[in-house]
Amino acid sequence: MSIPKASSEMRDKLRKLLRNWDWLNSNLASIQANYGVKWIAIAEAKVVVAAQTVEEVKKQLEGKYPRPETLLVSVPEGEVSKSI
Amino acid sequence: MTTNGFPFRSLRDWISFLDRQGDIVHNKEEVDIWGEVAAISSKIAQVDGPAVIYENIKGFPGWKLHSDGLTAHRRVAQALGLTAGETPARIREVLIEKLTKKPVKPRKVETGPCKEVKLFGNEVDLLDIPTAFSGEFELTPHLTAGVSFIQDPDTGWINSGIRRFQIINKDKLLELILPTQHEGLIFSKFKQKGQPMPIAIAIGVDPVASICSMFPAPTGFDEMDYWGMITGELLEVVKCETNEILVPATSEIVIEGEVDPDEVALEGPFPEFNGYYSGFRMCPLIRVKAITMRNNAISQFMFMATIPSEGQNLSQLFNEVEIYRQLTEIVPGVKNMAVLSIARFVIAVSLDKTARKRMPGLEKRVAMALKAISPTVKVLIILDDDVDPHNPYEILWALGVRFQPSKNIMVIDETPGHLLDPSSTLIGPGYSYTGLGSYGVMDCTEKLEPYDEGYRRGVALPPKEAIRKVEENWTKYGFKRG
Numbered sequence: 001m002s003i004p005k006a007s008s009e010m011r012d013k014l015r016k017l018l019r020n021w022d023w024l025n026s027n028l029a030s031i032q033a034n035y036g037v038k039w040i041a042i043a044e045a046k047v048v049v050a051a052q053t054v055e056e057v058k059k060q061l062e063g064k065y066p067r068p069e070t071l072l073v074s075v076p077e078g079e080v081s082k083s084i
Numbered sequence: 085m086t087t088n089g090f091p092f093r094s095l096r097d098w099i100s101f102l103d104r105q106g107d108i109v110h111n112k113e114e115v116d117i118w119g120e121v122a123a124i125s126s127k128i129a130q131v132d133g134p135a136v137i138y139e140n141i142k143g144f145p146g147w148k149l150h151s152d153g154l155t156a157h158r159r160v161a162q163a164l165g166l167t168a169g170e171t172p173a174r175i176r177e178v179l180i181e182k183l184t185k186k187p188v189k190p191r192k193v194e195t196g197p198c199k200e201v202k203l204f205g206n207e208v209d210l211l212d213i214p215t216a217f218s219g220e221f222e223l224t225p226h227l228t229a230g231v232s233f234i235q236d237p238d239t240g241w242i243n244s245g246i247r248r249f250q251i252i253n254k255d256k257l258l259e260l261i262l263p264t265q266h267e268g269l270i271f272s273k274f275k276q277k278g279q280p281m282p283i284a285i286a287i288g289v290d291p292v293a294s295i296c297s298m299f300p301a302p303t304g305f306d307e308m309d310y311w312g313m314i315t316g317e318l319l320e321v322v323k324c325e326t327n328e329i330l331v332p333a334t335s336e337i338v339i340e341g342e343v344d345p346d347e348v349a350l351e352g353p354f355p356e357f358n359g360y361y362s363g364f365r366m367c368p369l370i371r372v373k374a375i376t377m378r379n380n381a382i383s384q385f386m387f388m389a390t391i392p393s394e395g396q397n398l399s400q401l402f403n404e405v406e407i408y409r410q411l412t413e414i415v416p417g418v419k420n421m422a423v424l425s426i427a428r429f430v431i432a433v434s435l436d437k438t439a440r441k442r443m444p445g446l447e448k449r450v451a452m453a454l455k456a457i458s459p460t461v462k463v464l465i466i467l468d469d470d471v472d473p474h475n476p477y478e479i480l481w482a483l484g485v486r487f488q489p490s491k492n493i494m495v496i497d498e499t500p501g502h503l504l505d506p507s508s509t510l511i512g513p514g515y516s517y518t519g520l521g522s523y524g525v526m527d528c529t530e531k532l533e534p535y536d537e538g539y540r541r542g543v544a545l546p547p548k549e550a551i552r553k554v555e556e557n558w559t560k561y562g563f564k565r566g
Contacts, residue, residue: 006143054221080365081365
């Protein structure tokens with residue numbers, strides 16, 4: 001039986017990414033209240049950059065937070081719809 | 085003439101065939117999941133390139149990832165047992181002939197290659213499977229090439245389709261379930277009962293099983309019944325470990341789980357088939373109960389954002405097959421049909437002119453029937469049978485000379501549309517997606533008596549005899565045969 005696994009480095013990156021997503025999912029209402037219609041970056045389970053455009057956010061992130069596990073989010077305004 | 089090796093009973097059989105054809109690249113150069121794989125797929129679709137097996141995925145030692153097996157029409161033809169040179173029209177013709185046969189149920193077998201590895205409980209970890217990102221602003225990775233299977237709790241109807249699943253934890257997924265689709269109909273029954281909906285996601289199935297899941301089958305029809313109709317043989321399926329759902333026995337990976345009837349979480353943004361990102365939505369949560377696999381399983385990725393792409397190419401072709409089949413069954417006089425855009429948004433239909441004369445109002449009858457068959461159609465272009473609905477230049481000619489905007493356009497507002505159409509009013513009461521749009525029918529046919537003065541002499545062409553003579557003598561004039 002052979003079960004290939006992700007490397008520990010990859011797992012670490014993906015776990016950080018999912019942790020950031022989990023924080024976004026749990027704190028959406030307050031994020032919307034503070035950053036509605038802005039672009040934000042979420043790293044280490046907190047908002048680390050907020051700006052009007054994604055280009056500004058990317059510029060401010062440079063050299064501070066690694067990109068793949070840092071979420072770039074266009075914060076929606078108003079209640080998020082339900083799919084079903 | 086059929087393809088040697090047809091029907092391919094597993095993804096591995098299909099890959100071996102493509103190896104023999106020299107139509108697959110085994111990429112040993114390191115690639116990453118953060119967009120590189122998607123960018124390669126996009127480029128392959130643009131240049132009509134080969135399929136790929138990635139054998140060196142950064143962070144996933146020992147894994148292989150397959151993509152673009154069915155991006156090119158030549159490979160779709162071969163997957164269906166036809167020669168590589170068959171045109172999409174010929175593929176449609178052959179498929180329609182096969183699809184008029186009696187449905188063929190798959191054969192249940194006790195076990196199969198997809199059971200070589202079984203993982204339960206804490207052993208389940210979706211992060212161990214290489215899952216590529218499709219777009220820059222996708223927050224967490226989505227499984228894009230899996231065929232998902234669910235079963236109607238009342239009728240036993242098994243619905244399947246290629247759907248995307250967002251990974252949010254080692255054992256949790258989110259799924260966008262749209263209420264107007266078959267999956268939504270079935271899930272709503274589980275919701276009413278307050279019960280979780282069993283689901284299985286088969287990744288790396290044989291190419292015909294992938295194709296079958298792309299057909300817009302009628303309500304109550306099991307998509308995998310197409311497999312036997314297309315191949316003339318029986319698809320072998322096995323029961324899942326944790327539920328009663330049957331999946332193709334040779335699947336590379338099978339993810340088994342339950343869709344929670346109530347719990348939702350933040351899904352999106354996802355690079356949609358329409359070329360834009362979806363917004364955020366609260367979508368049902370799937371708890372993964374088990375993963376079974378083949379030894380040295382091959383994962384699969386399907387790029388579907390923007391045109392062209394594997395997802396787009398497949399969807400367009402097979403939607404056309406099924407819609408044409410249904411339309412010609414219920415409306416007389418339909419000569420040809422083309423799905424001209426993603427998600428059946430724009431469709432062109434050509435009608436027999438004598439049938440139009442014999443049956444006044446035939447154009448509207450077609451318009452109503454088409455909307456019933458394919459609710460997501462937004463623009464219908466009706467043509468005469470001397471115009472090829474697949475040829476945009478001929479369509480534009482007909483639009484120019486056979487169409488008056490004030491008289492020949494019919495618009496019906498507030499019709500069902502596509503829930504992911506970015507041009508429609510997306511949000512309705514209670515922040516639910518309405519999916520409402522409008523339906524426009526452009527009648528680009530020659531006007532009939534008594535308004536046909538401009539058309540009575542027919543399309544201005546040299547005499548038929550002259551055209552025939554030119555065809556016969558073309559090279560004698562000094563021209564090369566083109």
